[in-house]
Amino acid sequence: xxxxxxxxxxxxxxxxxxxxxxxxxxxxxxxxxxxxxxxxxxxxxxxxxxxxxxxxxxxxxxxxxxxxxxxxxxxxxxxxxxxxxxxxxxxxxxxxxxxxxxxxxxxxxxxxxxxxxxxxxxxxxxxxxxxxxxxxxxxxxxxxxxxxxxxxxxxxxxxxxxxxxxxxxxxxxxxxxxxxxxxxxxxxxxxxxxxxx
Numbered sequence: 001x002x003x004x005x006x007x008x009x010x011x012x013x014x015x016x017x018x019x020x021x022x023x024x025x026x027x028x029x030x031x032x033x034x035x036x037x038x039x040x041x042x043x044x045x046x047x048x049x050x051x052x053x054x055x056x057x058x059x060x061x062x063x064x065x066x067x068x069x070x071x072x073x074x075x076x077x078x079x080x081x082x083x084x085x086x087x088x089x090x091x092x093x094x095x096x097x098x099x100x101x102x103x104x105x106x107x108x109x110x111x112x113x114x115x116x117x118x119x120x121x122x123x124x125x126x127x128x129x130x131x132x133x134x135x136x137x138x139x140x141x142x143x144x145x146x147x148x149x150x151x152x153x154x155x156x157x158x159x160x161x162x163x164x165x166x167x168x169x170x171x172x173x174x175x176x177x178x179x180x181x182x183x184x185x186x187x188x189x190x191x192x193x194x195x196x197x
Contacts, residue, residue, distance in 0.1 A: 004039035005160065006153055007057045007115075009050055011043045011064040011099045017132030018072075018125030022063040022099075024134060025142045025149075032150060035157035043102075050102040051109060059156075060115040061149065064099045065125040065138070072126035073137030075145060080117050083107070121145055 008029060010022030026040035034040065043050040043062075054060050066076065086104040099120055107114055123142065126135040134142065 004057055005037040006039070006059045006061065006156060007053060008038065008040045008061045008063065008149060008153075009043040009053065009099075010040070011050065011062060011102075013044070015130055017127040017129050018123070018135055018138045019065045019128050020134060021065040021123045021125065021138055021142055025063050025146055028142065028146045029149065032146065035150075035154045037157055037160065038153045043099075048102075048105075050099070051106045054102075054106045054115055054118075055110055056113045057115050059117045060119075062099045062103070062118070062120040063145070064120065064122055065128075066122040067125060067128070068122075070124045071137075072124055072135055073141040074124040075141055076122040076124070078120040078122065080119055083118050121149075 008026055010024070010026035012019040012022040014020040014023050023042040023044060026042055029040050041053055043053070050062075068074075068076070070076075083103050086100060086107065103118055103120070106118075123138055123145065125138055
């Protein structure tokens, strides 16, 4: 298997309601069919594994649920610049290892093998009780984000293909997706402070 150019990692616990947003999203992406060079993994709650999966991949997209007291189903894009100064996590608890811990640890451990671009999308959850399924608002947000990510990843695959049809199209990390579902039409809140789980 060749190394992917984009790795989409769904983080979260599938047994705890809306915390399953990340793993469910990557499953739905896989069901819809992925462009060449894109790989999805269910990162679950295993942050150390997420760090190892990121090694040498040019672009990483992380998906997770969050609790920031926003409207359930709200989507937060955490752009690459937000990860520049994340301190390495201290006193790690492997049972509470979050996506931001994985990014900070990857930055310090992977060094030159750290991805060129890391973006995180967080979906505001409503319920996190054991045994619950996704709330309707989060279920809809997962589908909208899956559409957006497929568009972005297809742009990257198209840009990598030879031929005049792709001239001038930005790669995945270089611009917004075009088409009926774009970042501008999603309820994205781009905040300087990263919402925590």
